[in-house]
Amino acid sequence: MAGETGTTRMETFSDGIFGIAATLLVLEFAVNEANGADLGSQLLHLWPSYLAYVTSFITIGIIWMNHHYCVETMARVDRTLLFLNVLLLLTIAFLPFPTKLVAEFLQKPGEQAAVYAYDATFIVMALLYNVWWRYARIGRRLIENEVPDSRLRAIDRAFNPGIFIYAACFVVAIISPLASVVLTLVTAAFYLPSAALFERRR
Amino acid sequence: MAGETGTTRMETFSDGIFGIAATLLVLEFAVNEANGADLGSQLLHLWPSYLAYVTSFITIGIIWMNHHYCVETMARVDRTLLFLNVLLLLTIAFLPFPTKLVAEFLQKPGEQAAVYAYDATFIVMALLYNVWWRYARIGRRLIENEVPDSRLRAIDRAFNPGIFIYAACFVVAIISPLASVVLTLVTAAFYLPSAALFERRR
Amino acid sequence: MAGETGTTRMETFSDGIFGIAATLLVLEFAVNEANGADLGSQLLHLWPSYLAYVTSFITIGIIWMNHHYCVETMARVDRTLLFLNVLLLLTIAFLPFPTKLVAEFLQKPGEQAAVYAYDATFIVMALLYNVWWRYARIGRRLIENEVPDSRLRAIDRAFNPGIFIYAACFVVAIISPLASVVLTLVTAAFYLPSAALFERRR
Amino acid sequence: MAGETGTTRMETFSDGIFGIAATLLVLEFAVNEANGADLGSQLLHLWPSYLAYVTSFITIGIIWMNHHYCVETMARVDRTLLFLNVLLLLTIAFLPFPTKLVAEFLQKPGEQAAVYAYDATFIVMALLYNVWWRYARIGRRLIENEVPDSRLRAIDRAFNPGIFIYAACFVVAIISPLASVVLTLVTAAFYLPSAALFERRR
Numbered sequence: 001m002a003g004e005t006g007t008t009r010m011e012t013f014s015d016g017i018f019g020i021a022a023t024l025l026v027l028e029f030a031v032n033e034a035n036g037a038d039l040g041s042q043l044l045h046l047w048p049s050y051l052a053y054v055t056s057f058i059t060i061g062i063i064w065m066n067h068h069y070c071v072e073t074m075a076r077v078d079r080t081l082l083f084l085n086v087l088l089l090l091t092i093a094f095l096p097f098p099t100k101l102v103a104e105f106l107q108k109p110g111e112q113a114a115v116y117a118y119d120a121t122f123i124v125m126a127l128l129y130n131v132w133w134r135y136a137r138i139g140r141r142l143i144e145n146e147v148p149d150s151r152l153r154a155i156d157r158a159f160n161p162g163i164f165i166y167a168a169c170f171v172v173a174i175i176s177p178l179a180s181v182v183l184t185l186v187t188a189a190f191y192l193p194s195a196a197l198f199e200r201r202r
Numbered sequence: 203m204a205g206e207t208g209t210t211r212m213e214t215f216s217d218g219i220f221g222i223a224a225t226l227l228v229l230e231f232a233v234n235e236a237n238g239a240d241l242g243s244q245l246l247h248l249w250p251s252y253l254a255y256v257t258s259f260i261t262i263g264i265i266w267m268n269h270h271y272c273v274e275t276m277a278r279v280d281r282t283l284l285f286l287n288v289l290l291l292l293t294i295a296f297l298p299f300p301t302k303l304v305a306e307f308l309q310k311p312g313e314q315a316a317v318y319a320y321d322a323t324f325i326v327m328a329l330l331y332n333v334w335w336r337y338a339r340i341g342r343r344l345i346e347n348e349v350p351d352s353r354l355r356a357i358d359r360a361f362n363p364g365i366f367i368y369a370a371c372f373v374v375a376i377i378s379p380l381a382s383v384v385l386t387l388v389t390a391a392f393y394l395p396s397a398a399l400f401e402r403r404r
Numbered sequence: 405m406a407g408e409t410g411t412t413r414m415e416t417f418s419d420g421i422f423g424i425a426a427t428l429l430v431l432e433f434a435v436n437e438a439n440g441a442d443l444g445s446q447l448l449h450l451w452p453s454y455l456a457y458v459t460s461f462i463t464i465g466i467i468w469m470n471h472h473y474c475v476e477t478m479a480r481v482d483r484t485l486l487f488l489n490v491l492l493l494l495t496i497a498f499l500p501f502p503t504k505l506v507a508e509f510l511q512k513p514g515e516q517a518a519v520y521a522y523d524a525t526f527i528v529m530a531l532l533y534n535v536w537w538r539y540a541r542i543g544r545r546l547i548e549n550e551v552p553d554s555r556l557r558a559i560d561r562a563f564n565p566g567i568f569i570y571a572a573c574f575v576v577a578i579i580s581p582l583a584s585v586v587l588t589l590v591t592a593a594f595y596l597p598s599a600a601l602f603e604r605r606r
Numbered sequence: 607m608a609g610e611t612g613t614t615r616m617e618t619f620s621d622g623i624f625g626i627a628a629t630l631l632v633l634e635f636a637v638n639e640a641n642g643a644d645l646g647s648q649l650l651h652l653w654p655s656y657l658a659y660v661t662s663f664i665t666i667g668i669i670w671m672n673h674h675y676c677v678e679t680m681a682r683v684d685r686t687l688l689f690l691n692v693l694l695l696l697t698i699a700f701l702p703f704p705t706k707l708v709a710e711f712l713q714k715p716g717e718q719a720a721v722y723a724y725d726a727t728f729i730v731m732a733l734l735y736n737v738w739w740r741y742a743r744i745g746r747r748l749i750e751n752e753v754p755d756s757r758l759r760a761i762d763r764a765f766n767p768g769i770f771i772y773a774a775c776f777v778v779a780i781i782s783p784l785a786s787v788v789l790t791l792v793t794a795a796f797y798l799p800s801a802a803l804f805e806r807r808r
Contacts (some may be wrong), residue, residue, distance in 0.1 A: 009617065009674055011211065016625030019218030020424075022295060023226060024629060029299040036312025039303070043319055054292065061288030065281065068211055079671065086667030090660065093628060097635040101645070110642025117649055213413065221420030222626075224497060225428060231501040238514030241505070245521055256494065263490030267483065270413055415615065423622030426699060427630060433703040440716025443707070447723055458696065465692030469685065472615055 010077050010085055011068075017089040018064040021096060025056050028100040048106035052118075055185040056099040059122070060092060062188050063129070070155060074136055075144040084132040091125040102181060115177035119170040122184065126162040133159060165190075212279050212287055213270075219291040220266040223298060227258050230302040250308035254320075257387040258301040261324070262294060264390050265331070272357060276338055277346040286334040293327040304383060317379035321372040324386065328364040335361060367392075414481050414489055415472075421493040422468040425500060429460050432504040452510035456522075459589040460503040463526070464496060466592050467533070474559060478540055479548040488536040495529040506585060519581035523574040526588065530566040537563060569594075616683050616691055617674075623695040624670040627702060631662050634706040654712035658724075661791040662705040665728070666698060668794050669735070676761060680742055681750040690738040697731040708787060721783035725776040728790065732768040739765060771796075 029049050031042045077085075098121045101114035136142040137152055165187050173180035231251050233244050279287075300323045303316035338344040339354055367389050375382035433453050435446050481489075502525045505518035540546040541556055569591050577584035635655050637648050683691075704727045707720035742748040743758055771793050779786035 009621065012214065012618065012621045013625055013670060015211065015214045015218055016621055017629055019215055020222055020626055020629040021632075022291070023219055023222040024632065026223075026226065026295055026298050027229075027633075031303070033306055036307050036310050039307060039312035040315035040318075043315060053296070057292045057295065058288060061285070061291070064215060065284050065288075082671050083667070086664060086671075089628070089667070090663045093632055093663065094659070096632050101637070104639055105642050105645060108642050110645030113646035113649060116646075214416065217413065217416045217420055221417055222424055224493070225421055225424040228425075228428065228497055228500050229431075233505070235508055238509050238512050241509060241514030242517035242520075245517060255498070259494045259497065260490060263487070263493070266417060267486050267490075416618065419615065419618045419622055423619055424626055426695070427623055427626040430627075430630065430699055430702050431633075435707070437710055440711050440714050443711060443716030444719035444722075447719060457700070461696045461699065462692060465689070465695070468619060469688050469692075 007071050007074050007077055010082060011071055014067060014071075014085065014089060015064070017093055018060055018067070021093045022057050022060045024096045025053050025060075025099055027096065028053065028103045046103075049103035051181060051185070052099045052102040052106070055181060055188065056095055058185065058188040060095065063092065063125070066129075066158075070133055070136070073144060073147045073151065073155070074142045076142055078142065081132065081136055081142060084128065084135055088125070088128045088132050091121060091128055095121060095125075106177060106181065111177040112173065115173040115180050116170065119166060119173055119180060119184070122166040123163060123170065126166050130159055130163065209273050209276050209279055212284060213273055216269060216273075216287065216291060217266070219295055220262055220269070223295045224259050224262045226298045227255050227301055229298065230255065230305045248305075251305035253383060253387070254301045254304040254308070257383060257390065258297055260387065260390040262297065265294065265327070268331075268360075272335055272338070275346060275349045275353065275357070276344045278344055280344065283334070283338055283344060286330065286337055290327070290330045290334050293323060293330055297323060297327075308379060308383065313379040314375065317375040317382050318372065321368060321375055321382060321386070324368040325365060325372065328368050332361055332365065411475050411478050411481055414486060415475055418471060418475075418489065418493060419468070421497055422464055422471070425497045426461050426464045428500045429457050429464075429503055431500065432457065432507045450507075453507035455585060455589070456503045456506040456510070459585060459592065460499055462589065462592040464499065467496065467529070470533075470562075474537055474540070477548060477551045477555065477559070478546045480546055482546065485536065485540055485546060488532065488539055492529070492532045492536050495525060495532055499525060499529075510581060510585065515581040516577065519577040519584050520574065523570060523577055523584060523588070526570040527567060527574065530570050534563055534567065613677050613680050613683055616688060617677055620673060620677075620691065620695060621670070623699055624666055624673070627699045628663050628666045630702045631659050631666075631705055633702065634659065634709045652709075655709035657787060657791070658705045658708040658712070661787060661794065662701055664791065664794040666701065669698065669731070672735075672764075676739055676742070679750060679753045679757065679761070680748045682748055684748065687738065687742055687748060690734065690741055694731070694734045694738050697727060697734055701727060701731075712783060712787065717783040718779065721779040721786050722776065725772060725779055725786060725790070728772040729769060729776065732772050736765055736769065 029046065031039065031046070035042065098114070098118040102111075102118050105111045105114035133155065137156075140152075143152065166184075169180045169183050169187070172183055231248065233241065233248070237244065300316070300320040304313075304320050307313045307316035335357065339358075342354075345354065368386075371382045371385050371389070374385055433450065435443065435450070439446065502518070502522040506515075506522050509515045509518040537559065541560075544556075547556065570588075573584045573587050573591070576587055635652065637645065637652070641648065704720070704724040708717075708724050711717045711720040739761065743762075746758075749758065772790075775786045775789050775793070778789055
């Protein structure tokens, strides 16, 4: 025990934040109540909201799966890891706000600032995710004995590109905010095959 | 392990999304604060909100029970199933928005578009549910050895009508949006006796 | 198994709804942003909001504890109990709306209708709670073998007054809505000593 | 059993409230939709919102970790502890409201009242936390036999300053509301090294 405990409660708390943050995304959707006759076309014109919703939801889902996969390699947690976990969750719980910005401002004045804020959030998230993982992994500090080094290296390989990809999304937003959001969605879908890849290699 | 893990954490995350999506439904209710003297009749005129709330809540509850029942047959999950699960949850977490549309626009201009959006969400949900289940079930890919084939077939039988029922709700909305919502509520109640049926047959 | 399963996942889902419904109560609080100089006195004049928040939160907390205590006596759940549980949770998840009505309208025009809606919600909740418990308890349908009858009777004794108390709150609201809310708060506090009582008797 | 039960479900419910309260904090963020061209500078001027968000989120995270650490020393819970836990959670679930006040009013008229409300919430929270812990700890009422007294004393030492620190924050707000919020943030960061300290001593 002694300040180092099982991973269960960190998982429960994290699952909660992941789940709630993902579900709060829906609150971004809004239509003009006064104009019901127009509702059909209003719903079609909400496509930036759908795009932002799907992108953020899938990203949270993938990060949750990777978080799950990483925690599985850990034998225990300590207070520093829990604190880093709180910082990581802080970023994930923040995501509904920039998502709402993208939903509201994409294809309108202010779209650049909205997508910068969106991408910056993902960069910080990827950064904290890396710090969180590396803290547990370096010197196998919190890793279970039976977990082979090859599995840890596979996780490293999968995470290394993360920050660069989101930085690239940020750069793309200078030219086209819409393309940047689409790239973020593609990124969420990219993590999966990549992960499948490193599983096969093991 | 090797990327295939127990079903517990998928259940925790799913229960979270189911529970939060169901609870966020309450945010659709709104009254005009400026007109307190009128509050009693305002509350009575909110009946489309009550109808939409009860329909969506019970539907989420039933889907949650069926999800639970399906996961019980599984020995493990893999990344593809987790990803399909994320897509399914994305649809369920989206439900508070079309529910709010129905609550606000039923019996007013725009009701048709609102109910189309509502029914379309259920169609997508039923579709993803089927894909999710079939992925786990085909060739008993993720099914526990002790689970008899008859139990799997019973689940198939219970799920097959789902998409068609929701498509029928959609068609009914062309004639009467209100009847369509009532049919959706009846559908949520129908799943139960049907489920009871296949249990007795086993 | 056969459609009857352990109580764990019903507890997880219920805990989720209880927790989220309780936490969403905070969204009732609102101040006028335009009038910051006045904020101190605005916060004092929010006392109906504080009263409604504390009353609803403690009630949810107590119901959650009683729910917990009842589930502990159960060996398993079946689909009917799960469905009744969904209906019970539907009422609990609805609570933030009448709570907000009380917060907004107490001591203003419309307070009577607001408190009627509040008390009616509690009456329905108490009713569903009784049905849920009696379904599991009659003929010891879902009760664990080791649980003595005296314990079940003690739970009965504790629940029997519930509906009558909330009906009394409703009647009191005809004369004084404020007194009715205070009585509801006192009721939440009353369940505890009563529960302590039946524990000692066992 | 007999009204005293394992600590698991208290943890599940508490984790839920902690997680949801933390995630609801994001709802404080708001921008003026009508003024998109200005979005970049609007986002920069939101710094009081960021400060309030980070302060409250980290505080909730730390309290959650300490709660976790305390519950680990307990062998069981009784109804009184559960009730005190409900009161503690009531305060934590309330936090999004004063956080929003700080976010909206810091550096504007009304900032003093906003920060008083914020600090008062933390004082009540620290108070209830102490009562909750002391109830379990006095005479080792609910403590596991194997837990050494030194560990309990270490927790006492870590908690004793809590109320005084938050009272100090309150006093600082008389002179500078901004400094008070910064001090609250520093406090959240201070609990960690302190906790690390008592772990080393054990």
